[in-house]
Amino acid sequence: ATWDRELLGAATTLACFHSADFDAAIEMTFPPHVSLVVTRGAEGCRVRHGGEWSHFAAPSLSLPVNNPNGAGEAFFAAVIAAIEGGFELSEAVEAGTAAAGEHLVARIMPLKDVG
Numbered sequence: 239a240t241w242d243r244e245l246l247g248a249a250t251t252l253a254c255f256h257s258a259d260f261d262a263a264i265e266m267t268f269p270p271h272v273s274l275v276v277t278r279g280a281e282g283c284r285v286r287h288g289g290e291w292s293h294f295a296a297p298s299l300s301l302p303v304n305n306p307n308g309a310g311e312a313f314f315a316a317v318i319a320a321i322e323g324g325f326e327l328s329e330a331v332e333a334g335t336a337a338a339g340e341h342l343v344a345r346i347m348p349l350k351d352v353g
Contacts, residue, residue, distance in 0.1 A: 252321065254314050273327055275317060275334075277310050282335070287327050292332050299341025301346045312341035 255274045268274060270289035277283045278301075282296040316337035319329035341345055 252327075254317070256310060266272060275314075275327075275331065277313060279306065283313075283331065285327065285331055293326075294328075297335055297342065299339065299342060299346070303342050303346060305345055306342060308345070309338040309341050313338040 250268065250272050252273045253277070255264070255277070257276055257278045260276045265274065267288070272352075273284040273288075275283060276285075280296050283291050283294050285294060294352075311341045313334040315334075317334035320333040321327065322324075325333065
Protein backbone atom coordinates (compact mmCIF):
# COMPACT_ATOMS: atom_id res chain seq x y z
CA ALA A 239 0.00 0.00 0.00
CA THR A 240 1.16 3.51 -0.74
CA TRP A 241 0.77 5.87 2.19
CA ASP A 242 0.79 9.65 2.06
CA ARG A 243 3.55 10.75 4.48
CA GLU A 244 2.05 14.23 4.95
CA LEU A 245 -1.38 12.84 5.73
CA LEU A 246 0.07 10.28 8.15
CA GLY A 247 2.10 12.98 9.87
CA ALA A 248 -0.90 15.25 10.25
CA ALA A 249 -3.24 12.54 11.52
CA THR A 250 -0.92 10.27 13.51
CA THR A 251 1.03 10.69 16.74
CA LEU A 252 1.71 7.01 17.53
CA ALA A 253 2.00 3.88 15.41
CA CYS A 254 2.53 0.35 16.76
CA PHE A 255 4.00 -2.67 14.98
CA HIS A 256 5.39 -6.14 15.55
CA SER A 257 8.95 -6.47 14.24
CA ALA A 258 7.79 -8.98 11.60
CA ASP A 259 5.64 -6.23 10.08
CA PHE A 260 8.17 -3.39 10.34
CA ASP A 261 11.09 -2.36 8.17
CA ALA A 262 13.05 0.74 7.16
CA ALA A 263 10.57 1.61 4.41
CA ILE A 264 7.70 1.67 6.90
CA GLU A 265 9.79 3.71 9.34
CA MET A 266 10.47 6.30 6.63
CA THR A 267 6.74 6.52 5.93
CA PHE A 268 6.23 8.20 9.31
CA PRO A 269 7.67 11.67 9.90
CA PRO A 270 10.13 11.92 12.85
CA HIS A 271 7.54 13.53 15.17
CA VAL A 272 5.38 10.37 15.00
CA SER A 273 6.29 7.97 17.82
CA LEU A 274 6.76 4.34 16.80
CA VAL A 275 6.58 1.26 19.04
CA VAL A 276 7.95 -1.99 17.61
CA THR A 277 7.51 -5.13 19.69
CA ARG A 278 10.13 -7.86 19.40
CA GLY A 279 8.72 -10.68 21.51
CA ALA A 280 11.20 -11.97 24.10
CA GLU A 281 13.64 -9.24 23.00
CA GLY A 282 11.38 -6.49 24.34
CA CYS A 283 10.52 -3.50 22.19
CA ARG A 284 12.04 -0.52 20.46
CA VAL A 285 10.50 2.93 20.71
CA ARG A 286 11.11 5.93 18.48
CA HIS A 287 10.13 9.13 20.25
CA GLY A 288 11.26 12.58 19.23
CA GLY A 289 13.22 11.00 16.38
CA GLU A 290 15.40 8.93 18.75
CA TRP A 291 15.24 5.15 19.27
CA SER A 292 15.41 3.45 22.66
CA HIS A 293 15.05 -0.15 23.85
CA PHE A 294 12.78 -1.54 26.56
CA ALA A 295 13.45 -5.01 27.95
CA ALA A 296 10.85 -7.75 27.87
CA PRO A 297 9.35 -8.90 31.18
CA SER A 298 11.61 -11.28 33.06
CA LEU A 299 9.88 -14.59 33.74
CA SER A 300 11.29 -17.55 35.66
CA LEU A 301 9.23 -20.14 33.76
CA PRO A 302 9.38 -20.98 30.05
CA VAL A 303 6.65 -19.51 27.88
CA ASN A 304 5.24 -22.09 25.51
CA ASN A 305 2.47 -19.96 24.04
CA PRO A 306 2.86 -16.18 23.99
CA ASN A 307 -0.41 -15.60 22.11
CA GLY A 308 -2.09 -12.43 23.24
CA ALA A 309 0.94 -10.83 24.90
CA GLY A 310 1.28 -8.25 22.14
CA GLU A 311 -2.37 -7.34 22.37
CA ALA A 312 -2.08 -6.97 26.17
CA PHE A 313 1.02 -4.80 25.65
CA PHE A 314 -0.56 -2.47 23.12
CA ALA A 315 -3.85 -2.20 25.03
CA ALA A 316 -1.97 -1.09 28.15
CA VAL A 317 0.20 1.36 26.17
CA ILE A 318 -2.83 3.01 24.60
CA ALA A 319 -4.77 3.09 27.89
CA ALA A 320 -1.81 4.67 29.69
CA ILE A 321 -1.36 7.33 27.00
CA GLU A 322 -5.08 8.10 27.10
CA GLY A 323 -4.70 8.36 30.89
CA GLY A 324 -2.10 11.11 30.49
CA PHE A 325 1.11 9.12 30.99
CA GLU A 326 4.30 9.79 29.02
CA LEU A 327 5.19 7.29 26.29
CA SER A 328 8.04 5.73 28.30
CA GLU A 329 5.69 5.18 31.25
CA ALA A 330 3.05 3.76 28.90
CA VAL A 331 5.58 1.30 27.47
CA GLU A 332 6.52 0.21 31.01
CA ALA A 333 2.81 -0.36 31.70
CA GLY A 334 2.56 -2.35 28.48
CA THR A 335 5.54 -4.46 29.48
CA ALA A 336 3.95 -5.19 32.85
CA ALA A 337 0.62 -6.10 31.21
CA ALA A 338 2.35 -8.45 28.75
CA GLY A 339 4.19 -10.08 31.65
CA GLU A 340 0.97 -10.55 33.60
CA HIS A 341 -0.67 -12.05 30.53
CA LEU A 342 2.21 -14.49 30.03
CA VAL A 343 2.18 -15.52 33.70
CA ALA A 344 -1.55 -16.19 33.44
CA ARG A 345 -0.88 -18.43 30.42
CA ILE A 346 1.91 -20.28 32.24
CA MET A 347 0.06 -20.75 35.51
CA PRO A 348 -3.69 -20.95 34.87
CA LEU A 349 -5.92 -20.64 37.88
CA LYS A 350 -6.85 -23.96 39.45
CA ASP A 351 -10.43 -24.84 40.17
CA VAL A 352 -10.67 -24.83 43.96
CA GLY A 353 -14.36 -25.65 44.05
